[in-house]
Amino acid sequence: MTTSQTFPNHFLWGVATAAHQVEGNNVNSDCWFLENLPGTIFAEPSGDAIDHYHRYREDIALIAGLGFTSYRFSLEWARIEPEEGEFSTAALNHYRRVLEACHEHGLTPVVTFHHFTSPRWLLAAGGWEDAATPERFARYAERVMDHLGDLIGVACTLNEPNLPWLLKELGIGGVPAEGRGEVPIWAAAAERLGIEAARVAPFQFTVSGPGFDVKLAAHHAARDVIKARRPELMVGWTLANTDIHAAEGGQANADRIRREVNERFLEASQGDDFVGIQTYGRTVFGPNGVVHAADGVPTNQMGEEIYPEGLEATIREAARVAGIPVIVTENGLATEDDTQRLSYLRTAVAGVASCLADGIDVRGYIAWTAFDNFEWVFGYGPKFGLISVDRATQERTPKPSAHWLGGMAQNNGAELELEELPA
Ligand code: BGC
Numbered sequence: 076m077t078t079s080q081t082f083p084n085h086f087l088w089g090v091a092t093a094a095h096q097v098e099g100n101n102v103n104s105d106c107w108f109l110e111n112l113p114g115t116i117f118a119e120p121s122g123d124a125i126d127h128y129h130r131y132r133e134d135i136a137l138i139a140g141l142g143f144t145s146y147r148f149s150l151e152w153a154r155i156e157p158e159e160g161e162f163s164t165a166a167l168n169h170y171r172r173v174l175e176a177c178h179e180h181g182l183t184p185v186v187t188f189h190h191f192t193s194p195r196w197l198l199a200a201g202g203w204e205d206a207a208t209p210e211r212f213a214r215y216a217e218r219v220m221d222h223l224g225d226l227i228g229v230a231c232t233l234n235e236p237n238l239p240w241l242l243k244e245l246g247i248g249g250v251p252a253e254g255r256g257e258v259p260i261w262a263a264a265a266e267r268l269g270i271e272a273a274r275v276a277p278f279q280f281t282v283s284g285p286g287f288d289v290k291l292a293a294h295h296a297a298r299d300v301i302k303a304r305r306p307e308l309m310v311g312w313t314l315a316n317t318d319i320h321a322a323e324g325g326q327a328n329a330d331r332i333r334r335e336v337n338e339r340f341l342e343a344s345q346g347d348d349f350v351g352i353q354t355y356g357r358t359v360f361g362p363n364g365v366v367h368a369a370d371g372v373p374t375n376q377m378g379e380e381i382y383p384e385g386l387e388a389t390i391r392e393a394a395r396v397a398g399i400p401v402i403v404t405e406n407g408l409a410t411e412d413d414t415q416r417l418s419y420l421r422t423a424v425a426g427v428a429s430c431l432a433d434g435i436d437v438r439g440y441i442a443w444t445a446f447d448n449f450e451w452v453f454g455y456g457p458k459f460g461l462i463s464v465d466r467a468t469q470e471r472t473p474k475p476s477a478h479w480l481g482g483m484a485q486n487n488g489a490e491l492e493l494e495e496l497p498a
Pocket of ligand 1: 315405443
């Protein structure tokens, strides 16, 4: 057996982006609003980003030219529905052209309907804890399907609905409703929006019971709308699933966190056509919380251990708990050293091959991310891109890792020697 047989025909080899991180000037979004508030937790505003909104044609041609077969990107709700109930045909037409460019270049478009950012009006209306949000999201999904549905290759409803619960355990976000008034950014947001601080509930930072229920209901409502129009289209959501380990004495804590952050959401994925897995490494928990990488252990730009083996573990966990096909919709490394990234990707892809060899139904491997871009609260510092961008000139330069992974796409994994697979 050769590894070229390990990866099934039509396996998706791709790179991903998210609208707010690359498009630029997403001025009607809640994230733009939060970036520019007094007391903001964002290192810098997103600004022009990498101007993908205008450069998508060249960007898509570049991705295809590197050999990839798929491009995952997101639609920006705040552009499509800038005021509640007011839909922009021009914005929908823009995304239609993006989808057409993917098809012209032979890329299967994996389309995320919501990647963290929402319209600012939604934030003012109670955001991701408000009972009417699932209905609002389904109405937007309906417009998207009517305008773009025929060109979508795979549909992802929500990106990382579970992230806030992971951030809470890492001690870097996930504020429950009662504490929001004391945090300067949420207090400032509440004042500008003219609502109570407890009602400021953006997607990526909100941890609460209603937050879980609203997201799950929104996912189901959008899934139903999408399936009603395209029954054969694969629909799922994508999850932030870190590989959870226990340090000495931390087993009970790690088990509780695995249940809350990973398994609960994987169980909720049952009934979907696939689940998107987004893994960057592992997280070790002791009895009192996260245990950081020891001195001397190689780390990424965020100071986390470099652990590409985590992907294989989370694919196996997803297949076991959700029992549905898996697509790796994000996996990557923040580093200035592309040699490190290449070696990371090689191990991660070998992990995927090992899962496939064991009969696990993995449909694709989509790396995060196509271009160095706006890494949310960290700004433009972290470099996750397979393609670098000079933001002064907007010039794009593929890194060796882009050529390597694009080559893998072209020969459907044949380059990965069998002996390199983990035992
Ligand atoms: C998100 C991306 C983000 C990446 C790296 C995921 O949580 O979906 O938008 O840039 O991880 O941190």
